[in-house]
Amino acid sequence: MGNISKATLQRYPIYLKALRKLSKEGVKRVLSSELSEYVNIKSTTIRRDFSLMGQFGKQGYGYDVDELISIFAKELGEDYDEKMILIGVGRLGTAILNYNNWDYVAGEIVCAFDIQPDKRNKEPKVNVPVYHIDQLKEKIPQGCEIAILCIPSGAQEIVNQLHELGVKGIVNFTREHFILPEGMIKKDVDVVSTIQELVFEVNSIHK
Amino acid sequence: MGNISKATLQRYPIYLKALRKLSKEGVKRVLSSELSEYVNIKSTTIRRDFSLMGQFGKQGYGYDVDELISIFAKELGEDYDEKMILIGVGRLGTAILNYNNWDYVAGEIVCAFDIQPDKRNKEPKVNVPVYHIDQLKEKIPQGCEIAILCIPSGAQEIVNQLHELGVKGIVNFTREHFILPEGMIKKDVDVVSTIQELVFEVNSIHK
DNA sequence: TGAAGATTATTAAATAATTCACAAATACGG
DNA sequence: CCGTATTTGTGAATTATTTAATAATCTTCA
Numbered sequence: 001m002g003n004i005s006k007a008t009l010q011r012y013p014i015y016l017k018a019l020r021k022l023s024k025e026g027v028k029r030v031l032s033s034e035l036s037e038y039v040n041i042k043s044t045t046i047r048r049d050f051s052l053m054g055q056f057g058k059q060g061y062g063y064d065v066d067e068l069i070s071i072f073a074k075e076l077g078e079d080y081d082e083k084m085i086l087i088g089v090g091r092l093g094t095a096i097l098n099y100n101n102w103d104y105v106a107g108e109i110v111c112a113f114d115i116q117p118d119k120r121n122k123e124p125k126v127n128v129p130v131y132h133i134d135q136l137k138e139k140i141p142q143g144c145e146i147a148i149l150c151i152p153s154g155a156q157e158i159v160n161q162l163h164e165l166g167v168k169g170i171v172n173f174t175r176e177h178f179i180l181p182e183g184m185i186k187k188d189v190d191v192v193s194t195i196q197e198l199v200f201e202v203n204s205i206h207k
Numbered sequence: 208m209g210n211i212s213k214a215t216l217q218r219y220p221i222y223l224k225a226l227r228k229l230s231k232e233g234v235k236r237v238l239s240s241e242l243s244e245y246v247n248i249k250s251t252t253i254r255r256d257f258s259l260m261g262q263f264g265k266q267g268y269g270y271d272v273d274e275l276i277s278i279f280a281k282e283l284g285e286d287y288d289e290k291m292i293l294i295g296v297g298r299l300g301t302a303i304l305n306y307n308n309w310d311y312v313a314g315e316i317v318c319a320f321d322i323q324p325d326k327r328n329k330e331p332k333v334n335v336p337v338y339h340i341d342q343l344k345e346k347i348p349q350g351c352e353i354a355i356l357c358i359p360s361g362a363q364e365i366v367n368q369l370h371e372l373g374v375k376g377i378v379n380f381t382r383e384h385f386i387l388p389e390g391m392i393k394k395d396v397d398v399v400s401t402i403q404e405l406v407f408e409v410n411s412i413h414k
Numbered sequence: 415t416g417a418a419g420a421t422t423a424t425t426a427a428a429t430a431a432t433t434c435a436c437a438a439a440t441a442c443g444g
Numbered sequence: 445c446c447g448t449a450t451t452t453g454t455g456a457a458t459t460a461t462t463t464a465a466t467a468a469t470c471t472t473c474a
Contacts, residue, residue: 187401268471431459433459434458
C-alpha cells in the first residue's frame with residue numbers, strides 16, 4: 001500500500017470522519033457526488049481515492065456506508081491498536097488526554113511523562129499514569145511507535161531518546177525546532193502557523 | 208499575490224518559524240542549503256518559494272535573516288493585526304488562550320464566547336473577557352474576520368452566524384461536520400485525524 | 415580592482431495530483 | 445425480464461508542484 005499518494009492519504013481521515021457522521025444519522029448508502037458536497041472534495045477525486053483501496057462501489061448504486069467505514073477503519077489503523085505515549089502534561093496535554101472523541105482511533109494513550117509527575121498525577125482529569133521523563137526508557141510500553149509531544153522546550157533531546165527507543169512517529173505540538181532523526185515521521189499541529197496561513201489566505205483572496 | 212500556490216503558502220509559516228529561531232540564535236545570514244537542512248525542504252524549493260515574493264537573496268551570499276523575517280512577517284499578516292475571537296472556553300479553548308508563544312502572530316484573540324460565561328470568567332487563566340454565545344452579534348469586534356472554534360457540538364449554527372457577521376476564516380478544532388458557507392475558509396486542526404494519518408504512514412512505510 | 419568561487423533566480427524538464435470523459439456495470443420501474 | 449437511467453472505475457488529458465540545469469550576479473581575497 002506504499003503507492004498511495006501523499007495527497008490521497010491526507011484525505012482518508014476526512015472521509016472516515018464524514019462517513020461515521022452519516023452512519024450515525026442512519027444513512028445506509030452514499031453517492032460519491034453526495035459525499036463530495038459533504039466534504040468539499042470533487043466527486044471524481046473521491047472515487048479515485050476510494051478505488052486505490054479496492055472496488056467497493058456499485059455502479060448505479062453508490063457506496064455502502066458501513067462497508068466503507070469498516071474498510072477505512074481497518075486501513076487507517078483501527079486494528080493496529082497502537083500504544084501511544086504523551087509527553088508534557090500541561091494544559092494542552094491534559095486537554096488531549098481528556099479528549100472525549102477518542103472512539104475509533106488507531107490506539108490509545110497508555111501513559112504520559114512529565115517533569116512534575118507527582119503534581120500531574122494528582123490532577124483529577126488526568127486518567128493515565130504520569131511518570132517522570134527520566135523514566136522514559138523504563139516505562140515506555142512495549143512496541144510503542146507513536147509519541148505525542150506537548151512540551152514547551154527541550155524537544156530535541158527527547159526526540160533523540162524516542163528515536164533510540166524505537167518510536168517512529170511524532171505528533172508535534174511543540175513550536176520549537178528540532179532535527180528529525182532519520183526514519184522518523186513527524187506531523188505538526190501548530191495553531192499559530194495555522195492561523196498565519198489562514199490570515200494570509202483570507203487577506204490574499206479578499207483584498 | 209493571489210498567484211502563489213497553495214503548496215508554497217503552507218510552507219511560509221514553516222520558514223518564518225525557522226528564521227525566527229535562527230535570528231534568536233544570532234544567525235545573520237543563511238543559505239537556502241542551510242535552511243533546507245533545517246526545515247527538511249529541498250533548497251531549490253525554498254529558493255523558488257522565496258522568489259515568488261520578490262528577489263531578496265544575493266548570489267554568492269545567501270539571504271539576510273532579519274530582512275527575510277520582516278518580509279515574511281509582513282506578508283503573513285503581522286501587520287494585519289487581526290482581531291480574532293475564540294468560541295468555546297473549555298480545556299482546549301483555555302489552553303489556546305494561554306498559549307505562551309503568541310508573539311509575532313497575525314493578531315490577537317480579543318474576546319471569547321461560551322455558554323457558561325460566568326463560570327469561564329472566574330477561571331484565573333482566562334485572560335480575555337468571555338461573553339455568552341447569544342451575545343455574539345453585539346460583542347463581536349469591529350472587522351473581526353477570524354474565529355477559532357473549540358466547541359464540542361452545534362458548530363453549524365454558529366458558523367452560519369459568524370458568516371453573517373462577516374467572519375471569513377475559521378480555525379476549526381471541532382470534529383463535528385458542518386457545511387462551510389460560500390466564501391468562507393476553514394482550517395482544520397484535528398488531533399485524531401492527525402494521529403490516524405501518522406499511524407497509517409508509519410505502518411505503510413515500516414511494514 | 416579583477417578573477418575565482420559561491421549562490422541565487424529562472425528556464426526547462428520531470429513528477430505528482432486532479433479532472434475529464436466515457437466504457438462498464440448495476441439498479442429499478444414497468 | 446428487458447430497457448433506460450444511474451453511477452462507478454479508470455485510461456487519457458490537464459494542471460499543479462517539484463526538481464534539475466544553468467545563466468546571472470554577487471562576494472571575497474589577493
